[in-house]
Structures are given as structure tokens and as C-alpha cells.
Amino acid sequence: MHDRSTISRRTVLLGGAALATLAATRAGWAQAEPSERPVVLITGTSSGFGRLMAEGFARKGAHVIATMRDVDGRNASAAEELWALSGDGAAIDVVEIDVLSEEAVNAGVAGAIENAGRIDVLVSNAGIVVPGPVELQTPRDFASNIETNMGGALRMFRAVVPHMREQRGGAIIQMSSALGRAIDPMLGGYCASKLAVEAAADALAYEVAAFDIEVSIVQPAGAYPTELQANAIRYWEEMLDRLDASERAKLDIYAPHVEAMLDGLAPDGDLDPREVSDAVIELASMPFGTRPGRLVVGPYKDGIDPVNAAHDQLQNDMMEHNPIVDLLTLK
Numbered sequence: 001m002h003d004r005s006t007i008s009r010r011t012v013l014l015g016g017a018a019l020a021t022l023a024a025t026r027a028g029w030a031q032a033e034p035s036e037r038p039v040v041l042i043t044g045t046s047s048g049f050g051r052l053m054a055e056g057f058a059r060k061g062a063h064v065i066a067t068m069r070d071v072d073g074r075n076a077s078a079a080e081e082l083w084a085l086s087g088d089g090a091a092i093d094v095v096e097i098d099v100l101s102e103e104a105v106n107a108g109v110a111g112a113i114e115n116a117g118r119i120d121v122l123v124s125n126a127g128i129v130v131p132g133p134v135e136l137q138t139p140r141d142f143a144s145n146i147e148t149n150m151g152g153a154l155r156m157f158r159a160v161v162p163h164m165r166e167q168r169g170g171a172i173i174q175m176s177s178a179l180g181r182a183i184d185p186m187l188g189g190y191c192a193s194k195l196a197v198e199a200a201a202d203a204l205a206y207e208v209a210a211f212d213i214e215v216s217i218v219q220p221a222g223a224y225p226t227e228l229q230a231n232a233i234r235y236w237e238e239m240l241d242r243l244d245a246s247e248r249a250k251l252d253i254y255a256p257h258v259e260a261m262l263d264g265l266a267p268d269g270d271l272d273p274r275e276v277s278d279a280v281i282e283l284a285s286m287p288f289g290t291r292p293g294r295l296v297v298g299p300y301k302d303g304i305d306p307v308n309a310a311h312d313q314l315q316n317d318m319m320e321h322n323p324i325v326d327l328l329t330l331k
Contacts, residue, residue: 133258
């Protein structure tokens with residue numbers, strides 16, 4: 001029996017056996033035989049953090065499964081550029097996965113496993129921002145944040161966890177945001193999606209700990225310049241085109257809010273998105289059981305870290321009284 005006065009997800013994981021393919025340092029990946037290199041599947045690699053992570057993992061010697069939707073269409077050039085990086089010790093396979101489709105997710109994951117032999121690390125990165133005041137957003141517009149950011153992650157969890165459980169090990173890194181903790185007006189749908197995906201990832205971490213599967217959450221805390229902001233403005237403009245006359249009348253009410261929203265979506269040119277991708281690669285390279293449950297990267301880290309610490313304390317207190325604790329030990 002566990003001493004429930006000290007139990008937590010992290011202490012459970014610290015008791016786990018090391019996962020051999022992940023215990024090596026990043027330098028060790030490049031030196032390893034191709035069959036011994038960790039296989040890293042990343043969603044949303046057509047641009048932004050995902051693209052940088054795909055390149056970075058490959059250059060460190062990992063076998064990268066870079067996934068994106070519409071490989072033969074609008075993302076064809078991005079796919080070709082990633083394919084071109086293979087060689088000279090770098091290994092990148094590009095696989096089409098649309099995280100909105102369970103069929104596409106299952107087929108893509110199965111194909112990746114067949115080709116690479118296994119998946120050691122899943123970086124669940126695909127995401128969108130559909131901004132706007134809650135009153136003006138239709139349920140469809142609001143929920144589109146959740147359907148991609150939460151639903152897409154859930155589809156990936158469901159596809160990858162059975163494989164990791166069968167191979168008795170793996171790591172899942174869920175990309176979130178500082179807005180998985182703090183709320184930004186005019187981004188209610190996005191904040192809701194990140195709150196939701198963090199809750200799901202936390203629950204998953206407890207549920208799969210006994211199978212040597214580790215789950216960590218990364219929270220970028222700053223307006224890093226990626227395509228996310230430009231896409232957010234495009235989604236906003238598309239939503240405006242769908243508003244009916246009564247809803248359009250409300251735009252005048254929210255005009256100052258919208259102006260502030262658009263200013264807030266401007267990327268911070270002083271921030272380097274490689275800070276985030278490098279942090280994810282470093283997190284993946286850590287030996288099993290030593291990774292933090294959450295990692296904040298960016299200028300607002302000092303504000304988010306205390307919130308995470310309070311959350312961890314609450315979780316520990318709750319777990320002291322939860323009978324599931326006795327099911328979390330490694331079998």
C-alpha cells in the first residue's frame with residue numbers, strides 16, 4: 001500500500017523503470033543505431049512550433065514522424081521541405097493526419113507504427129485559435145477551438161496509448177498554453193479548449209502511469225511569432241462573414257474589444273519560437289520519471305508557475321483520499 005500522505009502522479013512516475021530509448025541524452029540519439037533511436041510523432045508540423053520541433057528532433061538524431069493535414073494540397077510545400085531534410089543522419093517521415101478525423105488519426109498512427117516499428121514519444125501539438133467575444137460566437141465557432149485543441153488531442157491519445165501500453169512504455173507531451181491557466185477576454189473558446197485539454201492530460205497521466213507511460217504538459221507563456229496569430233485573424237474574418245444582421249449590430253458594442261483583440265494577436269518579434277521547440281526536445285530527452293508534469297516557457301513563466309504549484313498541491317491533497325492511488329503502481 002502507498003503512503004497517501006505523500007502520493008502524487010509525480011511520485012508514482014518516479015518509481016517507474018527507465019524507458020531505455022528515452023533515457024539517452026540528445027547527443028546520444030545521434031550516436032545511436034537507427035533502430036535504437038527514439039521515434040517521435042508530432043502533430044501539426046506544417047508550421048510554427050510543430051515544424052521547428054520536427055526539424056529539431058531530427059537533427060538531434062530522433063526518427064521523426066511529422067504529421068499534418070492536406071499533404072497533397074495546401075501543405076504540400078511544407079511536406080516537401082520536411083521530406084527534403086531526411087538524409088545525413090536525419091530521418092523524417094511525413095504522414096497525413098487530420099486530428100479532426102478519428103479515421104484519419106487511426107490510419108495515420110497505424111501507418112507510422114508499421115513504417116517505424118513503434119512510437120516512443122507523441123507530441124500533441126496541433127491547434128487553432130478562433131477568437132471573438134463569447135456573445136458573438138456561434139456555438140459552432142466557439143466549439144471549433146475545443147474540437148481541434150481538445151478533440152484532436154483526445155483522438156491522438158486514443159490511437160497511441162494502446163500501442164504504448166503494449167510496448168510497455170512511452171511519453172506523451174501535450175502542448176497547451178499559459179491560457180490553459182489564465183483567461184484572456186476575447187479568447188474564451190481558446191482558453192476553454194486549453195483548460196479542457198490540460199484536465200484530460202492530467203487524468204490520462206494517472207490512468208496510464210502503471211504502464212510506464214508518462215504525460216507532460218508544455219505551456220508557452222508569450223505571444224511567440226508563429227502562423228497561429230495570422231490564422232486566428234483569418235478565422236475571425238470568416239466568422240464575421242457568417243454573422244446575420246442582428247449579430248452584426250452588436251459589432252459596434254464590441255468595437256473597442258475587437259480592436260484590443262487584434263492588437264493582442266500581434267506576435268512579439270522579440271520572442272524566438274525556438275525557445276519552445278528546444279524546451280520540448282529537452283523535455284523528451286529526460287529520463288523517464290524525471291520530467292515535470294508541467295513546463296512553462298516564456299516571459300510570463302513567473303506568473304504561471306505559482307498557479308501550477310497551487311494546482312499540484314490541490315491534486316496531491318485530493319489524491320490522498322482517492323482509492324485509485326492503489327491502482328497507479330507499475331505492474
